[in-house]
Amino acid sequence: MTPAPLTFDEPEAKAAARLQPAPVIEVLSAEKVFADGTRALQPVDLTLRAGDFMTLIGPSGCGKSTLLGMMSNLLQPSEGRLSWWRGGPEKIGAKGRQIGIVFQDPTLMPWATVESNVRLLFDLDRVPASESMPRVRDALARVGLSKFAKHYPRQLSGGMRMRVAIARALATDPDVLLMDEPFGALDEFTRHKLDADILDMWQERSLTAVFVTHSIYEAVFLSTRIVVMAASPGRIIHEIIVDEPFPRDESFRVSTRFANLCADVLNALSLAQKPNHGAS
Structure with a gap:
């Protein structure tokens, strides 16, 4: 929506506030x-x-x-x-x-693959795999871990484990x-x-x-x-x-x-x- 035009008698602070993001x-x-x-x-x-x-x-x-x-x-x-x-x-x-959240600790399930860890929130919400998996794969691609989808957390470096946590947050397509x-x-x-x-x-x-x-x-x-x-x-x-x-x-x-x-x-x-x- 196009904002209403500013008027010359509008206080500067109020005008600036109107132009700020929501x-x-x-x-x-x-x-x-x-x-x-x-x-x-x-x-x-x-x-x-x-x-x-x-x-x-x-x-x-x-x-x-x-x-x-x-x-x-x-x-x-x-x-x-x-x-x-x-x-x-x-x-x-x-x-x-x-809203997506990434904690200080990756909090990954050690018994689950990278793919399963990223899919966790979808599984908790009982989202069908046909709907969740494309989003999981896209999130893994975004963090550069597509080739590690079947690996387990113990097989990854600290930085890679954090990437898994970020992918899990991104898979839900957060706005924040x-x-x-x-x-x-x-x-x-x-x-x-x-x-x-x-x-x-x-x-x-x-x-x-x-x-x-x-x-x-x-x-x-x-x-x-x-x-x-x-x-x-x-x-x-x-x-x-x-x-x-x-x-x-x-x-x-x-x-x-x-x-x-x-x-x-x-x-x-x-x-x-x-x-x-x-x-x-």
Whole structure:
């Protein structure tokens, strides 16, 4: 739909808001206190918009995974609420509103083949093989594992096992991909390759993504937005926009702009380490 033309008397902020992509997930003063009294997140307000590649970064214990868990609807906020496509969790799962999740551990079934692991979600929903298998094969092709469909997880490297987990998420044709530090245990070479692959898939499939990491370099390479968090309690203290063109390659990693953005994130993280910075 073509947006209505802007009028000269319309406030600039309101006009800009009208031109922004639609909200996909909104975190609305949501906080999380666990049963043992641990306050994992103080009230957080955050909007994920269509087409974002948002990275959450911060020290251990700052609530990155908790926030991601709430965005996936696997965790419920103690106070506040979340909105998905301007509605409740019932909006999740409809056409154009699928969420895929990749955890830090690939969580593969060791007794099952790669193909069976990728097919798992379809099997749980009792989707016929005639419908699921083309999607499984396509997902394996996208992550470069077509030749390993009949292998078992023990026969794969760590990077390949993570590719299986990504394929499992992609097979459901998600519109939003949530990733909880999926490459943290991998060597730097493999990590760089998978970062590039994820960006390619994000662009090709017009995904909206949220990515949790501890790596400044990874955050800057991947993101359109970097959300910096602090701990005790977990909270958002800063956001950095990475207004750099895609596709990104190794030339971006060695550019002055990349170095400057890394320095900005490092400075924000340094503030996050200071006691009670931004805490209420």
